[in-house]
Amino acid sequence: MANYAIILAAGKGTRMKSDLPKVLHKVAGITMLEHVKRAVDAMEPAKTVTIVGHKAELVQSVLEGQSDFALQSEQLGTGHAVMMAEAALAGLEGQTLVIAGDTPLITGESLKNLINFHVSHKNVATILTAQADNPFGYGRIIRNADGEVIKIVEQKDANDFEKQVKEINTGTYLFDNKRLFEALKDINTDNAQGEYYLTDVISIFRQAGEKVGAYILRDFDESLGVNDRIALATAESVMRKRINAYHMLNGVTFTNPEATYIDVDVEIGAEALIEANVVLKGKTSIGERTVVTNGSRLRDAQIAADVVITNSDIEESIVENGVTVGPYAHIRPGSVLKKDVHVGNFVEVKGSTLGENTKAGHLTYIGNATVGSNVNFGAGTITVNYDGQNKYPTIVGNNVFIGSNSTIIAPVEVGDNALLAAGSVTTKNVPADAVAIGRCRQENKEGYAKRLPHHPDKK
Known part of the structure; x- marks a missing residue:
């Protein structure tokens, strides 16, 4: 039979103290809602319905094209939220998962295990539960001698015996789809909160003599629901730890995994070395045997094999094999460093391509430039690419030597094998094989230094 899913994402999340809907807060680089959707996708649902409410358009934009949506205009409880999916799901044969959008640690494997358990035990409903060392505050799962769930008892309603039960309700459920929507018609708001509780359908099933079961999570951490910033930090x-363990098992070395911060979509090749205090964000990929040293930060960067990145920042750029970057370099968006390029300390590259074996060792800015292979940038070189209104390109051929303290005022083209003399200001195109000298003529004033106040003769 088909699987279906309902993701509850309508709440504001008042305890988060945020204008952002709770489910859109991020964990390891993507929203909690996206984590939940990825777990749900593992069960290959025929249809997923996300219940939206607070800032519905913003929530909807995150899963646009990946889910159907139903609007809960008033937040009247979990049962009411599930009712909003009736038009999309009622009457369909199969089983329906109901899961909160603020449970980012749940895994697809656990959801598939839940389905297998539910089907094999022929349950009308199966509750996803967990064993808690400290169950205080959670709803307790009360079973009969046959292991079937009799009821869910909230902390405030539990007697002394029930309070000793360590199996708790995670708030994730699997239902026979038809029976779910039939039972929802019989629940009411006769409770302290004046809301429709989804848990009331469990009582309805039991009263009808139908089988309700519970599947226990292997890892309690997966049950975490995020309601405030403290829980968000715990989820993070x-x-x-889960992400770092995955990479280490795939052959990546971490010098201090507790102080390494890697987003969920980052890819790292075997034999790579990641030092402490490294941040790898977005869809960054790192090739085999690459070394990323302490303090580096990479975002959406494509790094090839055998690269060494030393305490540097790389954003939305491509770095090919054998490149060395840093220390203290900044590679800004739209840059390409070809094979064996060296970009050294205090060098900034923006929107530029550096050809193979080109070197910019120190104190240099290269912006909006296309640079050939085997080019040498001397210390203090600047491509002047912006006149306050527009940005202009610099084109440098192969085998060019650019002397220290050179200023290249774009738009300029420098031909192959040319040399720019140190200290030059280059404002015109330089032909291939030419030497360009663009500096003021030096004039020595004999004896003039004696007139200056700092001269020893004045003291």
Whole structure:
């Protein structure tokens, strides 16, 4: 039978103290809602319905094209939220998962295990549960001698015996789809909160003599629901450990995994070395045997094999094999460093391509430039690419030597094998094989230094 899913994402999340809907807060680089959707996708649902409410358009934009949506204009409880999916799902044969959008640590494997358990035990409903060392505050799962769930008891309603139960309700459920929507018609708001509780359908099933079961998570961490910034930080910590463990098992070395911060979509090749205090964000990929040293930060960067990045920042750029970057370099968006390029300390590259074996060792800015291979940038070189209104390109051929303290005022083209003399200001195109000298003529004034106040003769 087909699988279906309902993701609850309508709430504001008041305790987050945020204008952003709770499910859109990020864990390891993507929203909690996206984490949940990825887990749900593992069960290959025939249809997924996301219940939206607070700032619905913003929430909807995150899963646009990946889910159907139903609007809960008033937040009247979890049961009411599920009712909003009736038009999309009622009457369909199969089983329906109901899961909160603020449970980013749940895994697809656990959801598939839940389905297998539900189907094999022929349950009308199966509750996803967990064993808690400290169950205080959670709803307890009360079973009969046959292991079937009799009821869910909230902390405030539990007697002394029930309070000792360590199996807790995670708030994730699997239902026979038809029976779910039939039972929802019989729940009411006769409770302290004046809301429709989804848990009330469990009582309805039991009263009808139908089988309700519970599947226990292997890892309690997966049950975490994020309601405030403290829980968000906990989710982040658990997810980071999970991500780092995954990479280490695939052959990546971390000098201090507790102080390494890697987003969920980052890819790292075997034999790479990642030092402490490294941040790898977005869709960054790192090739085999690459070394990223302490303090480096990469975002959406495509790094090839055998690269060494030393305490540097790289954003939305491509770095090919054998490149060395840093220390203290900044590679800004739209840059390409070809094979064996060296970009050294305090060098900034923006929107530029540097050809193979080109070197910019120190104190240089290269912006909006296309640079050939085997080019040498002397210290203090600047491409002047912006006149306050427009940006202009610099084109440098192969085998060009650019002397220290050179200023290249774009738009300029420098031909192959040319040399720009140190200290030159280049404002015109330089032909191939030419030497360009663009500096003021030096004039020595004999004896003039004796007139200056700092001269020893004045003291």
